[in-house]
Each structure stands twice: as C-alpha cells, then as structure tokens.
Amino acid sequence: MASSETIDRIRSFWDADAAGYDKIPGHYPQTPAQWAAWRGALEPLLPPAPSRVLDVGAGTGFLSLVVAGLGHAVTAVDLSGQMLARLTAKASAHQLAVTAIQAGADEVPRERFDVVMSRHLLWTLPDPEGALRAWRTAAPAGRLLLVESVWGEGQSAADRICAHGRRLARRLAAAPTGHHAEYGEASTRALPFAGGLSPERLVDLVQRAGWQTPRLRRLTGVEWILGRQLPWPERLFGTQPVYAIRAD
Numbered sequence: 001m002a003s004s005e006t007i008d009r010i011r012s013f014w015d016a017d018a019a020g021y022d023k024i025p026g027h028y029p030q031t032p033a034q035w036a037a038w039r040g041a042l043e044p045l046l047p048p049a050p051s052r053v054l055d056v057g058a059g060t061g062f063l064s065l066v067v068a069g070l071g072h073a074v075t076a077v078d079l080s081g082q083m084l085a086r087l088t089a090k091a092s093a094h095q096l097a098v099t100a101i102q103a104g105a106d107e108v109p110r111e112r113f114d115v116v117m118s119r120h121l122l123w124t125l126p127d128p129e130g131a132l133r134a135w136r137t138a139a140p141a142g143r144l145l146l147v148e149s150v151w152g153e154g155q156s157a158a159d160r161i162c163a164h165g166r167r168l169a170r171r172l173a174a175a176p177t178g179h180h181a182e183y184g185e186a187s188t189r190a191l192p193f194a195g196g197l198s199p200e201r202l203v204d205l206v207q208r209a210g211w212q213t214p215r216l217r218r219l220t221g222v223e224w225i226l227g228r229q230l231p232w233p234e235r236l237f238g239t240q241p242v243y244a245i246r247a248d
C-alpha cells in the first residue's frame with residue numbers, strides 16, 4: 001500500500017508539470033499529421049465505436065482525446081486536478097464528451113467499460129501489478145490497452161546510444177526536454193519502475209495481473225511521423241520506440 005505522502009508528492013509533481021506538459025512532442029501531438037498517425041495506430045486496437053473506454057492516468061488527455069475523436073465514450077481518471085483541468089478544457093473546445101474524475105489509478109469507477117487504457121502511467125505507480133488487477137474489475141469482459149515508450153532501464157544497448165544522441169542534440173539546440181523537475185529520491189524509492197520498464201517485463205506484469213493473451217505491437221507509423229518532424233541533428237538518432245500491448 002502506497003503511503004499518502006508518496007501519493008501527495010506525486011500529485012504535486014504533476015500539478016506543477018501540467019502547464020508545460022503538452023509542449024513536448026513525445027508527450028502530446030504537435031501537428032495534424034501526428035494526430036492522424038495516432039488515430040491510425042489506435043483505431044485497430046479498439047473495438048468498433050462507440051465503446052465505453054476508461055483512460056487511467058489520463059493526464060492532459062492525449063489518449064482520451066484521440067479515442068473520443070474516434071467516436072468512443074471516454075471516462076478519464078487522474079490524480080492531478082491540474083492535468084485534468086487541461087484535459088477538460090481541450091475536450092470542451094473540441095466538443096468531445098470526456099468525463100473526468102480526479103482519483104487514484106486503483107480507484108476505478110463502478111461502471112463497466114469495454115476497454116481500460118493507459119499511457120506512461122505504470123512507471124509512476126507504487127503497485128503497478130495491483131492497479132492492473134483492479135482494472136480487470138472495470139472491464140471484466142473487455143480489453144486492456146497500454147501505450148508505452150522505451151526509455152531508461154527498459155532500453156537495449158542500441159536504444160541507449162540513440163537516446164544519448166537525442167539528448168545531446170536537444171541540449172545543443174536548447175530545446176525543451178521533459179518535465180519541470182526530476183522526481184525526487186523519496187518518490188523514486190517508492191516506485192518499482194521509476195527507472196523505466198522494458199516491454200518484456202511489462203508483458204510479464206500484464207499476465208501476472210490476470211490479463212490474457214497479450215499482443216505486443218510496435219507503433220511504427222507514429223515513430224515515422226515523429227521522426228520526420230524532428231529537427232536536425234536530432235533526426236539522425238531517430239525516435240524513442242513506441243509500442244502498444246493489448247490483452248483480454
């Protein structure tokens with residue numbers, strides 16, 4: 001069980017990060033082509049629209065907005081009120097019906113969903129396996145859809161070299177790189193995957209939590225468009241690998 005101080009620290013981090021989060025291309029699509037690439041990647045992983053979709057750790061709403069735009073009814077859950085405020089502002093600007101609930105990842109709503117989805121959340125949970133288990137009660141006959149990138153300890157040696165090159169190129173160009181701050185030592189100590197989670201470990205985790213028949217797919221269309229729009233010399237090092245895991 002996570003201590004309430006850990007959860008409060010994490011909530012404060014994301015409340016403070018909300019203002020800058022969407023400016024980073026890896027966090028949030030920046031061009032119509034990037035939105036189109038994400039729609040193309042996600043549509044085949046979802047049931048036919050309209051379905052009922054729960055987005056956990058929805059943040060400023062990237063997944064929620066893509067999926068609502070594809071005609072699904074989305075409920076978005078997040079710990080941070082500031083992240084969710086951005087989500088709801090964008091949803092209403094685009095006339096997309098997304099229900100936002102401020103809650104923890106293991107406090108799923110009582111309704112039934114066809115899909116539980118999440119991107120870039122599991123690394124920041126004190127008990128990711130417990131959360132994955134809790135999500136099964138929200139979609140007992142539905143599917144899980146995880147969208148992830150390979151970073152940190154999840155990287156292969158080749159990924160690491162490219163990531164280093166990208167970091168260097170961004171530093172030389174004085175481009176914004178990530179978040180307003182680092183997670184502190186006290187938070188990372190409480191999180192088993194704060195250093196990154198490999199696709200192999202994530203598949204194990206999904207199965208241990210009781211989800212069946214995971215299918216892993218690299219989202220090359222998204223990587224391709226993100227890579228085309230990178231500035232030189234960052235483009236030389238390509239993009240972070242992006243992938244999805246679907247399970248029943």
Ligand SMILES: C[S@@+](CC[C@H](N)C(=O)[O-])C[C@H]1O[C@@H](n2cnc3c(N)ncnc32)[C@H](O)[C@@H]1O
Nearest residue numbers: 014057058059062078079080083104105119120
């Ligand atoms: C890296 S952001 C990802 C946001 C969004 N899913 C995306 O793909 O852009 C992580 C999000 O998880 C949320 N979060 C962190 N811990 C959480 C928890 N225990 N329960 C619910 N949300 C949490 C944060 O507030 C933040 O919005």
